[in-house]
Amino acid sequence: MTIENILKKHLIDVIDELYGQKPDKAQISFQKTRKEFEGDLTLVVFPFLKLSRKNPQSTAEEIGASLIQKLALISDYNVIKGFLNLSISNDFWFGFLRDNAFSKDFAYKTVEEGKPILIEFSSPNTNKPLHLGHIRNNLLGDSVSRILEAAGNQVVKLNLVNDRGIHICKSMLAWLRWGDGETPKSSGMKGDHLIGKYYVLFDQHYKEEIAGLVQDGRSEEEAKNEAPLMLEAREMLRKWEQGDEEVRELWSKLNSWTYAGFDETYTRMGVSFHLTQYESQTYLHGKSIVQQGLEKGILFRKEDGSVWADLSKEGLDEKLLLRSDGTSVYMTQDLGTAAERYAKYQPEKMIYVVGNEQNYHFDVLRIVLAKLGYSWASCINHLSYGMVELPDGKMKSREGNVVDADDLMNEMYKTARQKGEELGKVKDSNSNEAKELYQKVSMAALKYFMLKVDPKKKMLFIPEESIDFNGNTGPFIQYTYARIQSLVQKSGIKPDSSAINDKYGILPKEKEIIKLIYTFPEVLDSAAAALSPALIANYAYELAKGFNQFYQEVPVLKEEDVDIRHFRLVLAAFTAETIRSAMALLGIEMPERM
RNA sequence: GGUCGCGUAGCUCAGGGGAUAGAGCAACGGCCUUCUAAGCCGUCGGUCGAAGGUUCGAAUCCUUCCGCGAUCACCA
Numbered sequence: 001m002t003i004e005n006i007l008k009k010h011l012i013d014v015i016d017e018l019y020g021q022k023p024d025k026a027q028i029s030f031q032k033t034r035k036e037f038e039g040d041l042t043l044v045v046f047p048f049l050k051l052s053r054k055n056p057q058s059t060a061e062e063i064g065a066s067l068i069q070k071l072a073l074i075s076d077y078n079v080i081k082g083f084l085n086l087s088i089s090n091d092f093w094f095g096f097l098r099d100n101a102f103s104k105d106f107a108y109k110t111v112e113e114g115k116p117i118l119i120e121f122s123s124p125n126t127n128k129p130l131h132l133g134h135i136r137n138n139l140l141g142d143s144v145s146r147i148l149e150a151a152g153n154q155v156v157k158l159n160l161v162n163d164r165g166i167h168i169c170k171s172m173l174a175w176l177r178w179g180d181g182e183t184p185k186s187s188g189m190k191g192d193h194l195i196g197k198y199y200v201l202f203d204q205h206y207k208e209e210i211a212g213l214v215q216d217g218r219s220e221e222e223a224k225n226e227a228p229l230m231l232e233a234r235e236m237l238r239k240w241e242q243g244d245e246e247v248r249e250l251w252s253k254l255n256s257w258t259y260a261g262f263d264e265t266y267t268r269m270g271v272s273f274h275l276t277q278y279e280s281q282t283y284l285h286g287k288s289i290v291q292q293g294l295e296k297g298i299l300f301r302k303e304d305g306s307v308w309a310d311l312s313k314e315g316l317d318e319k320l321l322l323r324s325d326g327t328s329v330y331m332t333q334d335l336g337t338a339a340e341r342y343a344k345y346q347p348e349k350m351i352y353v354v355g356n357e358q359n360y361h362f363d364v365l366r367i368v369l370a371k372l373g374y375s376w377a378s379c380i381n382h383l384s385y386g387m388v389e390l391p392d393g394k395m396k397s398r399e400g401n402v403v404d405a406d407d408l409m410n411e412m413y414k415t416a417r418q419k420g421e422e423l424g425k426v427k428d429s430n431s432n433e434a435k436e437l438y439q440k441v442s443m444a445a446l447k448y449f450m451l452k453v454d455p456k457k458k459m460l461f462i463p464e465e466s467i468d469f470n471g472n473t474g475p476f477i478q479y480t481y482a483r484i485q486s487l488v489q490k491s492g493i494k495p496d497s498s499a500i501n502d503k504y505g506i507l508p509k510e511k512e513i514i515k516l517i518y519t520f521p522e523v524l525d526s527a528a529a530a531l532s533p534a535l536i537a538n539y540a541y542e543l544a545k546g547f548n549q550f551y552q553e554v555p556v557l558k559e560e561d562v563d564i565r566h567f568r569l570v571l572a573a574f575t576a577e578t579i580r581s582a583m584a585l586l587g588i589e590m591p592e593r594m
Numbered sequence: 595g596g597u598c599g600c601g602u603a604g605c606u607c608a609g610g611g612g613a614u615a616g617a618g619c620a621a622c623g624g625c626c627u628u629c630u631a632a633g634c635c636g637u638c639g640g641u642c643g644a645a646g647g648u649u650c651g652a653a654u655c656c657u658u659c660c661g662c663g664a665u666c667a668c669c670a
Contacts, residue, residue, distance in 0.1 A: 323668040471618040557629040
């Protein structure tokens with residue numbers, strides 16, 4: 001039970017005794033006391049003035065006096081204007097340290113048996129490598145999974161790969177035509193990059209054809225549809241759908257190259273899945289659901305045979321669910337896979353990590369499912385995130401201004417190495433130890449940068465400036481952690497609970513740290529509720545920053561008194577452990593030295 | 595045009611009913627024979643897009659307007 005809750009309970013009694021009326025629970029608001037005032041927690045008394053019929057000052061005085069009498073937990077109070085600042089007793093803080101300082105991941109809950117949470121993320125196309133946008137998606141999905149699990153949920157991570165469609169046919173066609181049998185092995189290229197190369201090649205030739213046709217007097221639209229390359233790609237897709245053996249074989253081969261490339265990237269990012277699904281196996285799902293809806297009269301059929309949902313009552317328009325030729329669209333598939341997943345897992349929640357350009361799609365998905373009578377429709381959660389933009393605008397694959405995921409990670413690694421060498425962090429930059437450090441530091445910089453921003457906001461990525469190693473960054477937090485490790489090691493003392501006693505009181509700087517650590521479980525809970533790693537990231541920074549200031553002002557190893565030194569080492573070690581736990585929720589690993 | 599989202603320091607972002615709005619970067623000035631300077635301290639920098647409203651109290655909630663973005667396909 002948190003201090004706030006204990007106080008709340010007693011506050012209700014106190015106010016009842018004083019003024020003969022119980023306050024509304026919603027009116028009780030505690031906040032952390034500002035640094036410039038004495039105290040730990042502050043009660044805002046304005047809401048109780050109607051009950052007390054006194055001015056803010058005396059109301060606060062009365063409540064404070066009653067609380068301190070009732071609760072040993074409160075050691076002192078003071079009143080400033082309508083704010084009642086309460087000091088929590090040292091006993092409480094020592095008790096908190098004793099109970100938690102030596103339990104690893106103290107804020108983490110054990111995973112409950114019960115309804116799982118499904119989370120789908122990444123979901124790439126197989127015709128080109130992963131880029132910056134995917135990085136945000138993957139890191140968000142990965143981090144949210146970790147956070148939900150730490151908050152006590154069973155989490156199932158899903159990846160639904162879009163492995164079929166016209167885009168893959170384009171790559172396949174280009175490879176047949178201009179590839180000359182090139183393979184990842186023969187070219188030395190990563191499989192996904194190789195396939196991406198042919199996708200671009202297709203587009204180049206396709207554009208030439210369009211230009212030629214336009215010159216011959218066709219309209220742009222006609223040219224796009226009549227270009228021989230496009231006709232050929234469509235023909236290939238038709239063959240694929242009919243199960244043409246040759247096409248299917250080629251398709252399998254090229255996709256397998258892409259998967260090998262993706263796996264490498266995922267591994268480097270530290271991202272993994274429990275289950276990978278493929279649209280080639282799911283794209284026919286959902287038709288029967290639509291059929292049932294049609295029979296029940298919930299959906300309707302137009303003269304041309306296409307099937308629609310009328311969402312005008314919900315303030316939206318009509319939505320197509322089956323084409324006039326009876327084939328399914330994106331929405332149909334999603335209805336099908338959602339129903340299938342629900343049947344398999346009976347999850348508490350189904351989270352889709354998908355960019356905000358699909359907000360409308362998920363609104364429709366929820367509404368259509370609800371209309372069709374699925375009570376679980378409300379468990380669908382769209383974790384919508386903003387686009388990653390570049391200084392010169394949006395990323396457009398066709399225009400070539402795409403930040404490739406692998407390239408970016410390589411760049412980050414180089415920068416980390418360069419910085420490390422400048423600062424003389426390691427003796428031999430080619431040693432395995434150094435390589436591991438540069439890898440951890442560069443990934444921390446990247447991950448922290450992407451995750452510290454509120455998911456729903458779009459973010460600007462400036463290649464030269466965005467990823468920093470100083471200030472509010474992953475490496476700064478790693479650095480703080482590494483310093484604490486070295487501090488503890490140098491002391492030669494193994495921190496243990498015998499050091500925690502109230503012989504010496506607690507310094508204000510020490511208390512700041514303890515209070516910060518104390519709030520970690522709450523931060524974790526709210527991050528899980530809001531599906532927002534940004535809360536964790538900003539918390540980790542605050543804690544690291546707090547320790548750095550503490551470290552600057554409070555001697556640890558230089559302290560004369562062995563017992564005090566021992567206590568501060570315990571506090572330092574607990575801080576490090578909390579920082580590590582928080583960063584683990586972002587998928588960021590901590591180096592022991594840097 | 596309809597719907598949704600966003601607008602906070604020069605830049606990138608926190609804060610989402612409470613006290614004097616915070617960090618980092620950039621700029622400037624200090625601190626390395628003292629626990630790791632990827633650090634710490636200080637200075638500079640704000641009509642929280644605008645106007646109304648609700649409230650004891652609004653950057654935060656409501657309304658309108660302005661600006662930016664997304665979306666409204668028999669694409670996925």
